[in-house]
Amino acid sequence: xxLLMAVCLVLVQAxxxxxxxxxxxxxxLDDITSTTDLSLATHAVAYQWTDLLxxxxxxxxxxxxxxARSMAYIYLAAYETIAPGSDTYRSLDGAxxxxxxxxxxxxxxxxxxxxxxxxxxxxxxxxxxxVPTILTSEIETLESEIDLRLAGTYSSELISDSQxxxxxxxxxxxxxxxxxxxxxxxxxDPQPSDYxxxxxxxxxxxxxxxxxxxxxxxxxxxRSFVIRPRxxxxxxxxxxxxxxxxxxxxxxxxxxxxxxAAREEDGEQLWIAEFWSDDVEGLMMSPPVRQVAIANQxxxxxxxxxxxxxxxxxxxxxxxxxxxVASWKHxxxxxxxRPNVYIHEFIxxxxxxxxxxxxxxxxxxxxxxxxxxxxxxxxxGGVFIDTFGDATTFTDRTHEGRTEFRxxxxxxxxxxxxxxxxxxxxxxxxxxxxxxxxEGLRLGYEIADAINSVDLTAFNQ
Numbered sequence: 456x457x458l459l460m461a462v463c464l465v466l467v468q469a470x471x472x473x474x475x476x477x478x479x480x481x482x483x484l485d486d487i488t489s490t491t492d493l494s495l496a497t498h499a500v501a502y503q504w505t506d507l508l509x510x511x512x513x514x515x516x517x518x519x520x521x522x523a524r525s526m527a528y529i530y531l532a533a534y535e536t537i538a539p540g541s542d543t544y545r546s547l548d549g550a551x552x553x554x555x556x557x558x559x560x561x562x563x564x565x566x567x568x569x570x571x572x573x574x575x576x577x578x579x580x581x582x583x584x585x586v587p588t589i590l591t592s593e594i595e596t597l598e599s600e601i602d603l604r605l606a607g608t609y610s611s612e613l614i615s616d617s618q619x620x621x622x623x624x625x626x627x628x629x630x631x632x633x634x635x636x637x638x639x640x641x642x643x644d645p646q647p648s649d650y651x652x653x654x655x656x657x658x659x660x661x662x663x664x665x666x667x668x669x670x671x672x673x674x675x676x677x678r679s680f681v682i683r684p685r686x687x688x689x690x691x692x693x694x695x696x697x698x699x700x701x702x703x704x705x706x707x708x709x710x711x712x713x714x715x716a717a718r719e720e721d722g723e724q725l726w727i728a729e730f731w732s733d734d735v736e737g738l739m740m741s742p743p744v745r746q747v748a749i750a751n752q753x754x755x756x757x758x759x760x761x762x763x764x765x766x767x768x769x770x771x772x773x774x775x776x777x778x779x780v781a782s783w784k785h786x787x788x789x790x791x792x793r794p795n796v797y798i799h800e801f802i803x804x805x806x807x808x809x810x811x812x813x814x815x816x817x818x819x820x821x822x823x824x825x826x827x828x829x830x831x832x833x834x835x836g837g838v839f840i841d842t843f844g845d846a847t848t849f850t851d852r853t854h855e856g857r858t859e860f861r862x863x864x865x866x867x868x869x870x871x872x873x874x875x876x877x878x879x880x881x882x883x884x885x886x887x888x889x890x891x892x893x894e895g896l897r898l899g900y901e902i903a904d905a906i907n908s909v910d911l912t913a914f915n916q
Contacts, residue, residue: 489605491613493540493567496761498754500568500601501533501768504575505751507597508583509853512744514737516585519827520670520677520779521642523743524632525582527680527769527776529575532628534769536574536621540567541762544911547769551680554631560623562616568761569614572601573621581629584642637676645670646820657695657703657797658790659822669820674784680773682905684784687898692791692824693890697801704801706888710794711802714885718809728809728884729861730854731828731877735813738859742828743775746835748853749873757843766911771838774906778834778899782827785898791824794888808885813860819886826887829878829895830902836874837903845869874899 486499508529512522531547535556538546548556576598580591606614633639641647646667652660661667674684696703717724733742740748750771754764795818798806821827846869854862867873878896881887 484600484604487568487601487604489566489568489607489609491564491566493537493762494542494760496537496568498759498761498764500571500575500605501761501764502751502754503597503601504533504572504579505747505768507593508579509740509744509748509751511579511583511586511590511593512740514586514590515583515741516736517642517645518736518741519743519831520673520783521584521638521645522741523775523779523831524638524677525584526743526747527772528628528632529578529582530765530768530772532574532578532625533571534765535628536571536624537567537762537765540565544762544766547911551631553634554627556624556627561620562613564613565617565620566605566609566613567617569602569605569609569617570621570624571761572598572605573618574625575621577622577625578628581625582632635678637672638678641670641672641677647671653790655790657792659792661820662818666818666820668787670783671787671821674780674782674787677780679777679780681909682777682781682902684781686905687781687785687901689785689788690894690897692789692894695791706890707794707797707802710882710885710888711798711806713883714806714809717883724883725809726861726863727865727876727880729813730863730865731880732810732813732860732884733828734810734819734886738813739854743779743831743835745853746771746775746831749835749849749851750839752852753839753843753849756849767838767842770906770909770911771835773909774834774838774903775831777906778830778902779827781898781902782825782830782895783821785825785894786822786827789824790822791891793818793823794886806885810884810886823887824891824894825898826878826881826891826895828881828887829892830899832874832877833896833899834902834906835899836870837900838906839870841903841907843870845871849873 484503486497487503490496515522534544535546535548538544539558539561546556548554576594580594646669648667650668650671652658652668654660693702693706698704713724717728733739733745750767754767759767795806795808848866848868850864850866851873852864855864856862875896878892879889881892882889
């Protein structure tokens with residue numbers, strides 16, 4: 456079957472099976488009630504929009520970098536929409552160069568949930584790239600359904616004023632995103648033909664046009680919100696070696712052993728590997744957006760109100776964006792080859808990763824060190840720990856009911872354990888060495904520390 460046929464088949468199945476996104480979301484709309492007092496607003500509107508965003512992002516292009524970036528802007532717009540009505544959180548207007556949100560554009564009385572509904576519809580539609588029209592039509596459907604729920608006995612003027620505020624904030628955030636010229640250009644050309652990787656012993660390179668470097672300039676020029684790549688530290692990888700007695704060879708051998716054992720045993724290690732893989736466009740959401748799925752479940756479990764929910768989400772969005780920028784900077788600085796290439800040449804020419812059956816192209820199109828998955832996991836995990844404390848009883852049901860891969864929910868007692876399992880799942884999947892995961896996990900927590908130092912209650916006071 457060709458790749459195009461496979462994508463079309465996935466789209467047809469996605470729109471016809473029992474997991475249809477809009478059907479699931481409609482079941483939760485009864486929790487939405489109108490109020491002009493923001494302190495009384497539940498998380499329902501934000502929760503429902505995130506619940507729609509997640510399946511749509513499965514088909515969005517630009518993974519994982521553009522996806523991580525999109526989460527920052529989507530939730531920045533959502534947060535800024537409700538900030539003027541909050542007694543706890545303050546606007547980030549003025550915190551970032553070129554971001555201007557004028558409060559005098561807002562009518563004296565609005566329903567912030569109606570405004571939020573409008574803002575979400577605009578930014579989700581804008582930032583999720585190249586999603587098929589058959590799926591993006593659900594954005595307008597959800598917007599209409601929530602508006603109907605919230606309209607109540609409001610005057611047409613109040614409804615219009617509320618929608619106008621949401622529209623204004625969304626357009627200001629979109630305009631702000633477009634001042635990041637380098638990101639905008641790279642999204643249009645994620646595998647630039649003018650980039651040729653440097654050569655060196657053990658360096659990553661590509662073997663076919665489809666495998667050309669993905670976002671090779673992302674870490675150099677794309678906007679960070681809180682911490683720039685040059686402000687992060689980096690631990691150098693283990694020195695490359697082809698000696699069977701070397702530490703480098705031992706790390707590669709561990710990948711072979713863990714990968715093959717997971718497949719042969721067909722037990723928990725393969726479950727862990729597939730549960731966290733999130734590698735396949737059209738089948739799974741991207742790795743950074745998986746953390747948004749987790750956050751949405753936590754918002755419901757801990758019953759956060761609307762204000763606290765969006766404060767969590769905007770910090771998470773910043774963390775994911777900055778994790779993508781920093782990890783891609785270090786990837787292309789260190790240029791470590793993928794395990795698959797080394798293993799085929801020096802250990803087992805018949806080696807096949809446990810990801811192979813799910814993907815069209817077996818080798819990720821970027822260097823291995825540090826692991827992006829691991830960086831996203833701990834960047835998000837650090838934000839969760841700061842918000843809820845490390846101890847928890849949390850069951851991740853992101854993929855519940857999926858049959859294409861091992862999707863059964865997994866339960867965790869700490870967020871740090873969850874982040875570590877996600878990070879090291881890349882070893883039995885066969886796509887990363889332990890040192891890749893170690894460094895990604897370390898880097899992500901460093902990024903989370905910077906994000907957590909941002910006090911959203913302190914701005915403009």
